[in-house]
Amino acid sequence: xxxxxxxxxxxxxxxxxxxxxxxxxxxxxxxxxxxxxxxxxxxxxxxxxxxxxxxxxxxxxxxxxxxxxxxxxxxxxxxxxxxxxxxxxxxxxxxxxxxxxxxxxxxxxxxxxxxxxxxxxxxxxxxxxxxxxxxxxxxxxxxxxxxxxxxxxxxxxxxxxxxxxxxxxxxxxxxxxxxxxxxxxxxxxxxxxxxxxxxxxxxxxxxxxxxxxxxxxxxxx
Amino acid sequence: xxxxxxxxxxxxxxxxxxxxxxxxxxxxxxxxxxxxxxxxxxxxxxxxxxxxxxxxxxxxxxxxxxxxxxxxxxxxxxxxxxxxxxxxxxxxxxxxxxxxxxxxxxxxxxxxxxxxxxxxxxxxxxxxxxxxxxxxxxxxxxxxxxxxxxxxxxxxxxxxxxxxxxxxxxxxxxxxxxxxxxxxxxxxxxxxxxxxxxxxxxxxxxxxxxxxxxxxxxxxxxxxxxxxxxxxxxxxxxxxxxxxxxxxxxxxxxxxxxxxxxxxxxxxxxxx
Ligand SMILES: Nc1ncnc2c1ncn2[C@@H]1O[C@H](COP(=O)(O)OP(=O)(O)O)[C@@H](O)[C@H]1O
Ligand SMILES: [Mg+2]
Numbered sequence: 001x002x003x004x005x006x007x008x009x010x011x012x013x014x015x016x017x018x019x020x021x022x023x024x025x026x027x028x029x030x031x032x033x034x035x036x037x038x039x040x041x042x043x044x045x046x047x048x049x050x051x052x053x054x055x056x057x058x059x060x061x062x063x064x065x066x067x068x069x070x071x072x073x074x075x076x077x078x079x080x081x082x083x084x085x086x087x088x089x090x091x092x093x094x095x096x097x098x099x100x101x102x103x104x105x106x107x108x109x110x111x112x113x114x115x116x117x118x119x120x121x122x123x124x125x126x127x128x129x130x131x132x133x134x135x136x137x138x139x140x141x142x143x144x145x146x147x148x149x150x151x152x153x154x155x156x157x158x159x160x161x162x163x164x165x166x167x168x169x170x171x172x173x174x175x176x177x178x179x180x181x182x183x184x185x186x187x188x189x190x191x192x193x194x195x196x197x198x199x200x201x202x203x204x205x206x207x208x209x210x211x212x213x214x215x216x217x218x219x220x221x
Numbered sequence: 222x223x224x225x226x227x228x229x230x231x232x233x234x235x236x237x238x239x240x241x242x243x244x245x246x247x248x249x250x251x252x253x254x255x256x257x258x259x260x261x262x263x264x265x266x267x268x269x270x271x272x273x274x275x276x277x278x279x280x281x282x283x284x285x286x287x288x289x290x291x292x293x294x295x296x297x298x299x300x301x302x303x304x305x306x307x308x309x310x311x312x313x314x315x316x317x318x319x320x321x322x323x324x325x326x327x328x329x330x331x332x333x334x335x336x337x338x339x340x341x342x343x344x345x346x347x348x349x350x351x352x353x354x355x356x357x358x359x360x361x362x363x364x365x366x367x368x369x370x371x372x373x374x375x376x377x378x379x380x381x382x383x384x385x386x387x388x389x390x391x392x393x394x395x396x397x398x399x400x401x402x403x404x405x406x407x408x409x410x411x412x413x414x415x416x417x418x419x420x421x422x423x424x425x426x427x428x429x430x431x432x433x434x435x436x437x438x439x440x441x442x443x444x445x446x447x448x449x450x451x452x453x454x455x456x457x458x459x460x461x462x463x464x465x466x467x468x469x470x471x472x473x474x475x476x477x478x479x480x481x482x483x484x485x486x487x488x489x490x491x492x493x
Binding site: 125 | 322332395
């Protein structure tokens with residue numbers, strides 16, 4: 001079958017899969033942001049217990065494979081009476097996994113804000129929460145965006161694993177097409193191109209644009 | 222030496238309550254004793270300048286008063302009330318965060334390196350504290366900020382971010398930012414040391430106008446002896462964490478009694 005015919009025949013399925021992948025990606029990014037922010041801040045707490053809790057989370061998720069984590073969330077947690085629908089299990093696990101990497105980025109970017117900024121905010125008698133929200137986090141955001149952009153690409157690639165718990169994402173659909181047609185080069189080649197286009201022509205440019213916007217906001221440009 | 226907290230009054234009362242009192246204040250960094258039993262009173266409306274060699278503890282004095290550093294012993298009072306401590310069951314105990322916040326509201330500080338918030342405009346820097354801390358409405362905070370920016374000659378640059386401002390301009394905005402909180406005590410830590418010589422006068426003239434126009438109590442650390450002479454009510458010469466000598470500018474600068482003061486002054490004057 002010529003490639004164009006292949007594409008027209010299966011474009012619907014590629015499209016369905018791509019939309020699911022995008023959904024997984026967007027929601028996983030959201031989970032990762034929240035998890036990274038919370039655990040990154042916990043890592044800097046004065047309380048040992050709070051720090052230890054964050055460390056356990058970060059170590060667990062960074063020290064084990066995403067695939068094993070996915071199986072745990074989808075197959076093992078139900079045994080403890082905690083059932084997640086596969087779509088949810090997918091993006092939650094991916095988000096938590098990359099959130100653990102993001103935690104260190106959050107901590108590093110907050111610590112990169114000069115000490116004088118904390119002191120000036122304290123001298124204005126701002127509360128700890130206001131100092132963090134109004135003074136520190138906006139400046140940390142500028143430093144965290146470039147490495148966070150790389151993490152976003154990793155998250156996108158990581159979502160491909162949710163196919164293995166039968167979420168009907170791009171990878172899942174591609175495998176199905178391959179199983180039906182044995183046109184491996186066409187099937188996986190198409191998936192490859194779609195993933196690449198998203199990473200290089202959507203995620204990266206959007207992050208670059210955000211970097212520029214934030215840099216301008218902080219008056220560095 | 223052991224200090225007994227009962228040696229310290231719960232409150233300063235009477236006719237001549239100082240705006241700031243350091244009573245027997247000691248500060249250590251590990252083994253290093255930076256301030257050793259410091260006693261210093263600053264009266265309301267008084268301008269006290271601290272001079273002394275580098276490392277003698279001048280900055281530490283201001284930072285402790287701003288609550289940026291804890292103290293190891295002694296008590297600091299502000300406006301008659303203990304700052305570093307608070308009363309509990311008739312005794313002084315370490316101040317809680319809430320108590321620190323209450324008393325800290327009377328103090329403002331300007332830093333050597335300005336420390337303006339880079340993600341906010343000059344106006345935004347001056348509105349941030351009044352809105353977030355004092356709960357002023359946006360309109361009121363803006364009005365107050367504009368008045369102060371005008372006073373320091375920075376009204377025209379209100380919409381500029383700090384990165385677009387020169388050092389002297391940034392420091393003037395920083396002064397306006399601190400004043401917007403309406404402090405009773407202002408602290409200036411070498412606010413002209415990071416500036417090019419030709420813009421120093423931009424900042425000193427603002428401080429001078431504060432001395433003339435307001436009933437602010439001020440503590441200033443500076444190496445500009447001439448400026449200190451001109452505006453101070455009193456100059457304290459610090460050496461190794463203690464006040465070696467103090468007095469009215471004329472007396473301290475023109476006829477210092479202490480050898481170390483003489484040496485320091487001649488070294489500084491030679492350098493200028
Ligand atoms: N955070 C710190 N840790 C350890 N030592 C410090 C710290 N801050 C200041 N010091 C030391 O305390 C002494 C007094 O410092 P400082 O008050 O900054 O002096 P000055 O302002 O008179 O130059 C110096 O010897 C300095 O090295
Ligand atoms: Mg100093």
